[in-house]
Amino acid sequence: MSTLVNANTFCWHELLAADPEAAERFYKAVVGFGTQPWPDPAMKYTILTVGEEGVGGLMALPEEAKAMGAPSHWMGTVAVADVDAAVARTRELGGAVHMGPVDLPNVGRYAVLADPTGCTLSVMSSINPALTMPDMTLPGRVQWNECWSPDPDAAFAFYQALFGWVEKGSMDMGPMGTYRMFGRPEDGPAMGGFAKKMPQMPAGAWAYYITVPDVDHAANRIRESGGKVLAGPNDVPGGGRMLQAMDVQGAMFALYQNPKG
DSSP states (O other): OOTTTTSSSSSEEEEEEHHHHHHHHHHHHHHEEEEEEOOSSSSSOOEEEEEEEEEEEEOOOHHHHHHTOOSEEEEEEEEOHHHHHHHHHHHHOOEEEEEEEEEEEETTEEEEOOOTTTEEEEEEEEEEOOOOOTTTSSSSSEHHHHHEEESSSHHHHHHHHOOOOEEEEEEEOOOGOEEEEETTTTSOOEEEEEOOOOTTTTSSEEEEEEOOHHHHHHHHHHHHTTTTTEEEEOOOOTOOEEEEOOOOOEEEEEEEEEOOO
């Protein structure tokens, strides 16, 4: 029996864009992504690459999602041992299931979930459960996963019950409340945090921090490419720098620069 190496961790991130070609141009300019087509030409999906390595995905926002009013957005995927069990538990905890479970050929079983505060992510059980994760601190990888929720305490309680995540520390953010970091109990470092959504955000959402060599340079590229910097660049504890932004189609994302030295 295979061991699920990455159980209850983020294993993939993809952008669902109203205009995938415009999104590809934007992120090539800002992050430096390369692209490769999905091996099966029948599936319209683009792999975002760093060198020869696939680090994320890009696809057209499905028509049914557009009809429901969904904007362009990034989606993180959490690896789980049993997608159907995660779907059932989501409903028990007051969350919603927006898609699935479905079987994705040559990939695994998949579903899209929403927590009770409206933030969405997906879950997947891979056909290769022993797959290990690369070094997520390298450029182009997502190394921090942040839930901007209208009720971060309720959101954390949901994911704690669903994935077994635990608190890895917290910070007082003043009027924005407490910033709570989370991770798996068996891991040392945190993989992300929970915060109260920013006032300019129309709804709660997950934000994913893509590593770049120079956040300040990337901020200029965001503006030049038609995006908007919402906050930052700012220094963060530990010596790194970060910003939060909106791409040319309104999808929220964030960038992180590793500490120098």
